[in-house]
Structure formats: structure tokens, C-alpha cells
Amino acid sequence: MNIYDISRRAGVSIATVSRVLNNSPHVSETTRKKVMAVIEGTGYVPNAFARGLGLNTMKTIGLLCPDASDPYLAQALTYLEHSFRQKGYDCLLSCTGRELPARRQGVELLKSRHVDGIVLMGSSFIEDNSADNDYIRDAAKAVPVILLNGSFPCENVYCVLCDDQRAVTDATLQLLDSGCRRVLYLYHSNNYSGRKKLAGYRDAHEMRGMDVDEKLLCYFSQDKSSVHQVRDTLLQLERDGLAFDAVITSEDILSVGALKYARMAGRKVPEEMCVIGYNNSSLCNCAEPELTSVDNKLLAICEHIVATMLGVLEGKEMPQKTVFTGELIKRESTR
Amino acid sequence: MNIYDISRRAGVSIATVSRVLNNSPHVSETTRKKVMAVIEGTGYVPNAFARGLGLNTMKTIGLLCPDASDPYLAQALTYLEHSFRQKGYDCLLSCTGRELPARRQGVELLKSRHVDGIVLMGSSFIEDNSADNDYIRDAAKAVPVILLNGSFPCENVYCVLCDDQRAVTDATLQLLDSGCRRVLYLYHSNNYSGRKKLAGYRDAHEMRGMDVDEKLLCYFSQDKSSVHQVRDTLLQLERDGLAFDAVITSEDILSVGALKYARMAGRKVPEEMCVIGYNNSSLCNCAEPELTSVDNKLLAICEHIVATMLGVLEGKEMPQKTVFTGELIKRESTR
DNA sequence: TTGTATGCGTTATCAT
DNA sequence: ATGATAACGCATACAA
Numbered sequence: 131m132n133i134y135d136i137s138r139r140a141g142v143s144i145a146t147v148s149r150v151l152n153n154s155p156h157v158s159e160t161t162r163k164k165v166m167a168v169i170e171g172t173g174y175v176p177n178a179f180a181r182g183l184g185l186n187t188m189k190t191i192g193l194l195c196p197d198a199s200d201p202y203l204a205q206a207l208t209y210l211e212h213s214f215r216q217k218g219y220d221c222l223l224s225c226t227g228r229e230l231p232a233r234r235q236g237v238e239l240l241k242s243r244h245v246d247g248i249v250l251m252g253s254s255f256i257e258d259n260s261a262d263n264d265y266i267r268d269a270a271k272a273v274p275v276i277l278l279n280g281s282f283p284c285e286n287v288y289c290v291l292c293d294d295q296r297a298v299t300d301a302t303l304q305l306l307d308s309g310c311r312r313v314l315y316l317y318h319s320n321n322y323s324g325r326k327k328l329a330g331y332r333d334a335h336e337m338r339g340m341d342v343d344e345k346l347l348c349y350f351s352q353d354k355s356s357v358h359q360v361r362d363t364l365l366q367l368e369r370d371g372l373a374f375d376a377v378i379t380s381e382d383i384l385s386v387g388a389l390k391y392a393r394m395a396g397r398k399v400p401e402e403m404c405v406i407g408y409n410n411s412s413l414c415n416c417a418e419p420e421l422t423s424v425d426n427k428l429l430a431i432c433e434h435i436v437a438t439m440l441g442v443l444e445g446k447e448m449p450q451k452t453v454f455t456g457e458l459i460k461r462e463s464t465r
Numbered sequence: 466m467n468i469y470d471i472s473r474r475a476g477v478s479i480a481t482v483s484r485v486l487n488n489s490p491h492v493s494e495t496t497r498k499k500v501m502a503v504i505e506g507t508g509y510v511p512n513a514f515a516r517g518l519g520l521n522t523m524k525t526i527g528l529l530c531p532d533a534s535d536p537y538l539a540q541a542l543t544y545l546e547h548s549f550r551q552k553g554y555d556c557l558l559s560c561t562g563r564e565l566p567a568r569r570q571g572v573e574l575l576k577s578r579h580v581d582g583i584v585l586m587g588s589s590f591i592e593d594n595s596a597d598n599d600y601i602r603d604a605a606k607a608v609p610v611i612l613l614n615g616s617f618p619c620e621n622v623y624c625v626l627c628d629d630q631r632a633v634t635d636a637t638l639q640l641l642d643s644g645c646r647r648v649l650y651l652y653h654s655n656n657y658s659g660r661k662k663l664a665g666y667r668d669a670h671e672m673r674g675m676d677v678d679e680k681l682l683c684y685f686s687q688d689k690s691s692v693h694q695v696r697d698t699l700l701q702l703e704r705d706g707l708a709f710d711a712v713i714t715s716e717d718i719l720s721v722g723a724l725k726y727a728r729m730a731g732r733k734v735p736e737e738m739c740v741i742g743y744n745n746s747s748l749c750n751c752a753e754p755e756l757t758s759v760d761n762k763l764l765a766i767c768e769h770i771v772a773t774m775l776g777v778l779e780g781k782e783m784p785q786k787t788v789f790t791g792e793l794i795k796r797e798s799t800r
Numbered sequence: 801t802t803g804t805a806t807g808c809g810t811t812a813t814c815a816t
Numbered sequence: 817a818t819g820a821t822a823a824c825g826c827a828t829a830c831a832a
Contacts, residue, residue, distance in 0.1 A: 132808090132809055132810085133810065134809080142818075142819085143818065143820075144809090144810085144811095144820095145811090145812085145818070145819055145820075145821095146817085146818060146819075148810070148812085149817095149818085152811080156817060156818085157818085158817060161817080161818085175576075175577050176810070177518070177579070177810065178578045178579055178810095179514060179517035179518040179521070179808080179809080179810090180518050180808070180809030180810035180811085180824090181809080181811075182514035182517065182518075182810090182824095183512070183514040183515050183517075183518050183808085183809080183811095183825070183826090184809080184810045184811040184812080184824055185810085185811070185824090186514070186824080188578070190557075193558070197543065198539050198542045198543045198546065199536070199539045199540045199542075199543040199747070201534070201536065201747075204533050204534045204535075204536070204539035207533045207534075207539075207542075207558075207560075208534040211533065211559070211560045212560055215560075215574075220557055220559070220574065220578065221557070221558050221559075222525075222555055222556070222558075223528070223546050223556050223557075223558045224546070224550065224555070224556075225542075225546045225547055225550075239550075239555065241510070242510050242513060243523070243555065244512070244513055244514060357750045357751060358750065383751075386751045389753070390753070393753060412536075413748075413751055415691070415692045415693065416718075416721045416751050416752060418724070418725070418728060418752070418753035467824090467825055468825060468826060468827095469825080477803085478802065478803045478804075479803090479804095479825090479826080479827095480803060480804080480827085480828080481801085481802060483827060483828080484802090484827095486826095486827095487827080491801060491802085492801070492802085493801060493802090496801080496802080512824085512826070514824080514825080514826090515808090515824070515825035515826040515827090516825080517808095517826090518807095518808050518809070518810085518826075518827095519807080519808055519825085519826050519827045519828085520808090520826085520827070521808080
């Protein structure tokens, strides 16, 4: 069943059928009704591929997601997909992992499928070595690219993010001002966002005239950041004589590990030790005690991403960079 | 840059370029090299829409996911997308929520985009009222449909699932045989899978010659199933005089709520009360104490879904229904 | 082995 | 207001 069949049955030309389909104003009411009747009677649906070929778009957004099973990214995925679909765009998903070659390949794939725009989800996309970001610059030449939680000044690349540095500063100050003296910092990324958070940690100490003990900065590689790994590492640090009375982490999951440590070491939270996570993910309510965490405004970020993408696709001028402010959500793991 | 440009620059016909592109054997090595050189020199990529129009496929699988932020479905999403992409198929994602009209619309959308196959993720797709499943029968007339954790006998619909009933029976027996006498059952779905799990709970009691106290069956609606809601409901049940010494739930998240209750009520887990979840999701390690849960073999299910889909698309005969057996993963919340 | 011609199902540009 | 026809870019049957 194609447009020719419809035109034949309705006794009009395919041009008229097409006009009815795209509700062009240049159709008489009578013929419109006649054609619509045939369309509904046959259940005809226009062929999306042919339409795509003619218009050079299938109204599709490519979502590049390092890991859809990460609660934070899964939440973002849900928000983005929902909003885009509401606006008439479908989402092509590509879970590439965090390795550069795979990400590059993911972008290549999306480009080859002629998506209308690409969203890079998460701060892990920007590499330090500028040349390693060429695949993004390249993609931006073809379609608008939007970064979720990343900063990358480039034509046709738009950035929507949270001020991580300030958010961590505020969170750290909260710890210091509530009496904590040695705040352990756990992180598992050295990328742009990761460095910003670390800088926030340092800022807070500087603001209170305190030196940062570099031994308090504890890095976990992505694959070694399971709850148990973190717990065991902290137990070991304690045995090695490292003292700390608070923990702040770059991700909620690391904080859950810290809470596990506290329980095993018999340290009361928050009385003897405070913990603050980051992302305000669904883990916060599941943790015991429930986790104080930085809400980095994911919903607002996602909505802004969709609005920006649609604006760009409509040819409007859109802000290259939009920054939201994080907010500390206090629960049971802090005083 | 299209196939005509390439053919002109290479001094051959578009047919030859096409042959090179699809590595047909009927091309001399010299011309192949000549054409490849031009292709690589220009960075030409064939237009996916035109190709789709001609072949009537863009090698795309539609994933219908009620909620990508659910840890279990997010995990499935990751597995499926990864496997499909490895096999050369891209995934179009549609997070429709759990309401019938939206799901119906989601299927419609995927069909209109001519996906090669559809995966319905989760047991919430099959309605009790047979007519309400017509949209699935309808979709199956156009493309193969695969159900993740659902059973639906229908031509061109394939089912891959875990034997939930038996898994819950085994889990419940484990509780009864370790001395628990009053096992509370928390669930939040009355669909096919939900009823199977409940039946498993009843089976276990029957096998041990015990009657089921209907007051121990506690339903939570999807939107009222937050950790806190569960905790508060259990506190109220206890105040109302309902006695129970174990909890088994249809989802891990409900078990987390039960653990929250235990802590607030001052009941020691597992000494005074045991808890078993379902799905063996990432929440299990985050909970305190860590949650014993039924592993329903998600990875195996997803891999089998992909294999089945590819088989069907290649015209092979594939099993209509494949059942995996769940496995109880013991952690700290049981004796 | 290579080239020519046609179909795929739309949308858009002209005429009328 | 409507119709004829040309793109759109590829795959492929058929011819050479």
C-alpha cells in the first residue's frame, strides 16, 4: 500500500494525496475528505524511508550514552527520550562504553544514519588531548552536538551543565563548617568534570585557610569502583593510619562504598563521620543511612538540552553554554 | 557527495561503486582498489535513507521500555543495545511508561519507522483482556516481536523469560525451611509475571502444608512503591498487629523498603527477620545489610533475545518460548 | 567484469 | 485547486 494506491482509489493524483498527508492549505475540503476516507479505510501509513530520502531527515536524535545501566545516565536517558519523542523526534541509542575508539565509532554510526542531532551524555566525552576530540568537531560540522555535563567550545556544539566546582565547594564547606577536619575525597574520573569537582574541594579548603592533604585524595578506576572495592580500600587506608572524619565523592555509588566501610569499621554516621555523594540519584534513598548528595539538576539540564536542540534545528540562535547551579540535598549522612 | 560523484571520480559506473561498497565478488581487484581510493579520499558514506528505501530496511530494532530508569530495565537495555549493535543493528528506543495507550502508540511509532523487529521489555506488556493485546498481534503481522519476561502465544511473537513461579517457590522455601513462619509478600504488579510470582509463593506454602494468610499479601501501586512508602506501610502493618518474620518481594526496590522498615523498627536482619528481593539488581550490594535476591538471568535472557531476533530475521525456525531458571543469590539478609 | 536502466515511495516544482 | 514529473541516492536485474 503506497501513495499510488491511495491516489488511484481516491481518484486523485499522488500530489494531492501528499498534500492531504502534509495538510497543505491548497486542498479543497471535499477532496481532503475523500482522500482521508481512503487513507483511514486502508490504514495506509507513508513510508518513512522514502520520506527520509526526500526530506533528508527522519526526525531522529542520536543519544550517545557511555553506560545506560548507570543510574544517573539511565535517568537522563529517560528524561531525554521522553521529551524528544514528545516533540516528534525518535531516539537512536548507542551505549558505547567509555573508551575513545568505541565512542568515536558510535558517533560515526549516528552520522552515517543521518540523525538530526547528537547528544553526548556525560562528562566523559571530552579528552584532554585536543586532537582526540576531533571526532566531535567533525560531527558538529554535520549536525548539532549537545554535551550533557561537558564543556567544549566549538562551533555547533552546545553545552548544558551543572557548576560542579561550585557545588562541590559548597558541599565541602558544609562538612568543614560542621566540624569535620579531614575530608577524604573519592573520585573515579580525571576528565574535565572530574577536575572541576576536585578544584571545588580545594577551593573550599582554601576559603577556610586549610591546606589539602594530598593523601586524602583517593582515585578509583571505573572498573574498580564497585561498592566492595571502595569499602575495602577505605578499610586498608584506615589500617595504614590515614585519619579522616568525612568523605565526599564524585559519584553516589562511591559514597555507598564509604557507608559500607563505616558500618564495617564501626564508625557511626553522621556522628563520627559524615558522607556526601554526588548526583542525588536513586541510590541516596536506598543507602543506610540515607545519603546526603548534590542534586545537579538533571531534569532541568535534560529539558534544556531538548529545547536547545529543537531551537538549533529550527535555525534559531541558541546559547552555546548553559550552566545550572547544584543544590545540596541533606539527608541522614551529614550533621 | 553521492554514489554518482564517486563513480565519476573513479571513472567507473555507479553499479561498480555499489558493488565495491557491498563487496561483491564480481569486481576486479584493480578497479576495487581504484574505487576504494576515491571513497577513502573523499570520506564518502552511502546515504542510509536511500539504502533503506531500496532494501526496505535500515537494520534497526525497536526497543519498547516502560521505564529506562528502573535499574533492572536499564541493565537489560544496556545488554540488548550492545548485542544488537555488535550484530549490525541499531536500536530505536521508546520509553512509553506502563499505560496501555502510550504503549500502543509506541508500537505504532516503531512500526511506522519500519524497524526490523520489536522487543517488548518487561512483563507489563501483556494485558488480561485479550482484545487489549491486539496491538501486539497486529505488530507481529508486520515484524517479529520478542517479549522479555512475558508469555504470549501468537504467531511471530517469541518469548524469552525466567520461570518466576518456580524461582519464588524456591526462595520462599528457603525462608520457610530456615525457620520463618510468617512470610510477608510485597508486590506491585498484578500482570502475568506478577501472578506467577504470587503463585510461587502459594506453592511453597502448600508444599510445606501451610495455609497462606491473605493478610500477608501486600500490594503497592507502581507510583506508591517508593522506599519510604514501603517502610511506612510496614510500620503501620506492625502497629496494626500483623506479625511477620520474613519478607519476600517481587522487586528489589520493595525489599530495600523492607530493610528500611527493619532498621526503623529495630528488628535485626537476618536474625529476627529475613528479606529476599527479586532481580538481583545493583541495589542488592548497596542495601544494608546486603540483599539476598533472585537472579533471573537477565544477561542470558538478553543474549537469547538477540540470537532469536537475528535467527528469525534470517528466516530460520526459532523456538517460540524459552524459559530460564532463576537462582537465589544469598547475601546478608537471609540466614 | 562492467555498464545501463529501472524501481523504491516520497516531496517539491512546475504547469494548468 | 489539481496534476504531471523530476528529484532524492541507492541496489539490482539485465545487457554487453
